[in-house]
Amino acid sequence: MSGPALAPVFAALADDTRWQILAELGRCDLSASALAARLPVTRQAIAKHLALLAEAGLVEPVRAGREIRYRALGARLSETARALEAIGAEWDRRLAAIKRLAEERS
Amino acid sequence: MSGPALAPVFAALADDTRWQILAELGRCDLSASALAARLPVTRQAIAKHLALLAEAGLVEPVRAGREIRYRALGARLSETARALEAIGAEWDRRLAAIKRLAEERS
DNA sequence: AGTGCGTGCAACTTCAGAGTTGCACGAGCA
């Protein structure tokens, strides 16, 4: 298996609220309080999600004066995408082999 | 945007037992009972996971005599991978634009 | 026909995590 563990990334991407957060951060860097103002959850909930996302390597904290803004990191997503692509291709390759065998038999 | 629609797929991929199931199905098609014999959980638990995976489009039921075998579908995985790649590229593109602005100002 | 294996449905327990409220701390602005 490749270096970084994918499981935390999947767990992080499984929650809908975290996708909303990521969607906002995809437009511009925002602080936890700023995100709380745009989403229907409290700042503390946002903070927990941001900690989880940072742990998964999907966002990065950036100090801006006295507040802490968060930045969306595309690298981890691309990394995960490539891993998924490889696994999916492997499955389809097995399927293609089975189909080929079935046609040869007939 | 098909962004938030990805959440169910990742919810399906977030569980470790489901990854074990997918790993087994990646080798060959198996029924719920056969999977239960290879994994340390009961058949009913397996059945629930299979229903979830089928709902997410990651697995497909195939009738084989009186039993129902399940097949891993790589298409959904590739589809998800491409969506992730696109989103990640979008984020990095914005970052690159910001960096360019900072360099022009200096 | 009868029987067994595989499947499906339902109730129950357990536990992680999503969200809330409340309060305390501390760095930045006027």
Next chain:
DNA sequence: TGCTCGTGCAACTCTGAAGTTGCACGCACT
């Protein structure tokens, strides 16, 4: 120098998901 705004930590509730046991149904071989 105050004082405000943003952040961090802790305890609590509550919903949903994972897993179990138990039982009933049905198709498929003998």
